[in-house]
Amino acid sequence: MVCGICIRKSPATPAAKLGTRGSGLCKKCLTDVEISSPIQKRTAKLISKYEKQIEELTSQCNIKSDECSMAWSLVESTNQELDRLKMELHQKLVQTDNFEQVLDTQTDQLRKVSQNYENDKKLWAAAISNLERKIKAMKQEQALLSLEAHDCAHAIPDLSKMIEAVRALVAQCDDLKMKYHEEMAKRKKLHNIVQETKGNIRVFCRCRPLSKVETSSGYKCVVDFDGANDGDIGIINGGTAKKTFKFDRVYTPKDDQAEVYADASPLVTSVLDGYNVCIFAYGQTGTGKTFTMEGTERNRGVNYRTLEELFKIAEERKDTVTYNISVSVLEVYNEQIRDLLATSPSSKKLEIKQAGEGSHHVPGIVEAKVEDINEVWDVLQTGSNSRAVGSNNVNEHSSRSHCMLCIMVRAKNLINGDCTRSKLWLVDLAGSERLAKTDAQGDRLKEAQNINRSLSALGDVISALASRSSHIPYRNSKLTHLLQDSLGGDSKALMFVQISPSDNDASETLSSLNFASRVRGIELGPAKKQVDTAELQKVKQMLERSKQEAKLKEESLRKLEENCQNLESKAKGKEQLYKNLQDKVKELESQLDSKTHSQITSEKQQSQLSGKLKEKEEACTALQHKIVELERKLGQQHQSDSVVAALKQTIINNKRLGLI
Ligand code: ADP
Ligand code: MG
Numbered sequence: 001m002v003c004g005i006c007i008r009k010s011p012a013t014p015a016a017k018l019g020t021r022g023s024g025l026c027k028k029c030l031t032d033v034e035i036s037s038p039i040q041k042r043t044a045k046l047i048s049k050y051e052k053q054i055e056e057l058t059s060q061c062n063i064k065s066d067e068c069s070m071a072w073s074l075v076e077s078t079n080q081e082l083d084r085l086k087m088e089l090h091q092k093l094v095q096t097d098n099f100e101q102v103l104d105t106q107t108d109q110l111r112k113v114s115q116n117y118e119n120d121k122k123l124w125a126a127a128i129s130n131l132e133r134k135i136k137a138m139k140q141e142q143a144l145l146s147l148e149a150h151d152c153a154h155a156i157p158d159l160s161k162m163i164e165a166v167r168a169l170v171a172q173c174d175d176l177k178m179k180y181h182e183e184m185a186k187r188k189k190l191h192n193i194v195q196e197t198k199g200n201i202r203v204f205c206r207c208r209p210l211s212k213v214e215t216s217s218g219y220k221c222v223v224d225f226d227g228a229n230d231g232d233i234g235i236i237n238g239g240t241a242k243k244t245f246k247f248d249r250v251y252t253p254k255d256d257q258a259e260v261y262a263d264a265s266p267l268v269t270s271v272l273d274g275y276n277v278c279i280f281a282y283g284q285t286g287t288g289k290t291f292t293m294e295g296t297e298r299n300r301g302v303n304y305r306t307l308e309e310l311f312k313i314a315e316e317r318k319d320t321v322t323y324n325i326s327v328s329v330l331e332v333y334n335e336q337i338r339d340l341l342a343t344s345p346s347s348k349k350l351e352i353k354q355a356g357e358g359s360h361h362v363p364g365i366v367e368a369k370v371e372d373i374n375e376v377w378d379v380l381q382t383g384s385n386s387r388a389v390g391s392n393n394v395n396e397h398s399s400r401s402h403c404m405l406c407i408m409v410r411a412k413n414l415i416n417g418d419c420t421r422s423k424l425w426l427v428d429l430a431g432s433e434r435l436a437k438t439d440a441q442g443d444r445l446k447e448a449q450n451i452n453r454s455l456s457a458l459g460d461v462i463s464a465l466a467s468r469s470s471h472i473p474y475r476n477s478k479l480t481h482l483l484q485d486s487l488g489g490d491s492k493a494l495m496f497v498q499i500s501p502s503d504n505d506a507s508e509t510l511s512s513l514n515f516a517s518r519v520r521g522i523e524l525g526p527a528k529k530q531v532d533t534a535e536l537q538k539v540k541q542m543l544e545r546s547k548q549e550a551k552l553k554e555e556s557l558r559k560l561e562e563n564c565q566n567l568e569s570k571a572k573g574k575e576q577l578y579k580n581l582q583d584k585v586k587e588l589e590s591q592l593d594s595k596t597h598s599q600i601t602s603e604k605q606q607s608q609l610s611g612k613l614k615e616k617e618e619a620c621t622a623l624q625h626k627i628v629e630l631e632r633k634l635g636q637q638h639q640s641d642s643v644v645a646a647l648k649q650t651i652i653n654n655k656r657l658g659l660i
Helices: 038-198 212-216 257-272 290-295 302-316 375-389 394-399 442-467 478-484 504-531 535-659
Strands: 023-025 032-034 201-207 232-235 243-246 250-252 276-282 319-333 336-341 353-356 357-361 401-411 419-428 492-500
Touching: 038 357, 038 535, 201 257, 201 504, 212 319, 212 504, 232 478, 232 504, 243 504, 250 257, 257 276, 257 302, 257 401, 257 419, 257 492, 276 302, 290 302, 290 419, 290 492, 302 319, 302 375, 302 401, 302 419, 319 375, 319 442, 319 478, 401 478, 442 478, 442 504, 492 504
Parallel strands: 201 250, 201 492, 276 419, 276 492
Antiparallel strands: 023 032, 232 243, 319 336, 319 401, 353 357, 401 419
């Protein structure tokens, strides 16, 4: 059913021609309809006209239906395409998001890298400018150096002249050295002659003043000082005739400490020259042994003054000789050695050992190294204090023991390299008073025996040395055993015989003077007594002259050596400076190389990074283009969507209107 007019389908016959025989044929159902009236004819005409119109409309409808179905299928396919594009767009958007994220991170990285690069660039720029500055300074320095080198090159002829001069000076110096050694040998020989004429042991007699107690007790002076200037001293003992003794020198009670020391002073020089020396104070208790040796703080004695002079001369000679000085303080009591510098009392007995040819020492004894006189004073005080600790009655004890200060001197001659070791013993001997045999008992007797034994051992040793005996009985007492190195041979000794002026002590005084003149007499001997004083004077003058000459030569030698050393050290200093500067230049050059190298690598890195950045930027712009393209396509899609929607609407409208 198409139009609702035809009810059934007619068999397939040729179409009836309307109007010819009064009937017509329905074009739709091909039914033969009879047309009899004009109305019917008109109706038939209208019908055929409408049928024609219907046919046309139908064909039009068919065409539209076809168009519609085509449009529909187009819409369908467009929708599909749209879906696909949507999908693709979605994917692209996701991709774009990813790309954007990647881009963001890479941009961040890039920013960081650029930041780092900028920082590095700044650092490098600073380093480079710094290096440039350094290079500039170095170049200036180098220029200066080359100028100096130039000067040096110019100075070479002068230098060779100087070298010649130095050589001549060195030759002169050698010559002077030889002469100096010859002079020294002569000096030593002369010194020995003088010493021999004087005797290796010199004895001085010192008499103290009468004490207040003695004066108030009415004691009288029995000492006669009339011949004191010639070394004579007389004792007027009661009614008996005056007894005279001769010494190297006699000190009256008026002579002060400095006067006494003046005679000991040459021995200090001998110690520094490498000789062993002994200085003793001998005498009855209370005659001033300790006063002479130690003295008081205001009125220093031989010990302190000796050390003071040792340091003074050592300082004066420091350009030619270096000295190393150490001190030990001992006490010999009842034939036992006590170390007065030991910080803790040792139960071990101190013994004397032979360390080598002509060298004895006490193992374990403290040897305090002293650098200056203040340190010496401390050491002497320590010794003095610990001496006091050992006894209840200090004076009593000290008078019964030998107090021995040993100064060890090690010297190194800087000119000829000679090394010497010498010792100076400063001994405050125990009281020499003889004890009445009936008085002495127990400990006192033992003490007295020990003192007597050691003092007579000292006399025996000196006696044996003077008579050039093959056996010297050093080992008969600890005192002589300890002094073995410093008694005999080249050693020198000095003894202060202390006496009291009081008539109360006359017999002891006589005994001391007898002992002392025995010591002195043995040494001088009959042959030496006949020394021609004029000859001695000549020898003395010669010695003095040669001393002066040697001193002058020593001085000029020292100056020459100083000059040589100065020249050498200057040349060395310049060489060193030049070397140092060259090293610096090399170091800076290598630093510069490494900096340039690292700068090149960083620049390379930078260019690589900017290449990557460029690539990323290009990829980014391509993506942006794609997005624009896709957005454009999406826009077209929307347009075609709206066209389709419009068409759909038209179709719906047409359908509603019944046009289709
Ligand atoms: P020693 O050590 O021989 O027993 P000291 O040295 O203790 O004798 O002296 C005893 C006393 O005599 C001390 O008071 C000391 O000051 C004094 N004395 C000793 N010699 C002299 C002198 N030359 N001038 C002044 N006083 C002296
Ligand atoms: Mg004393």
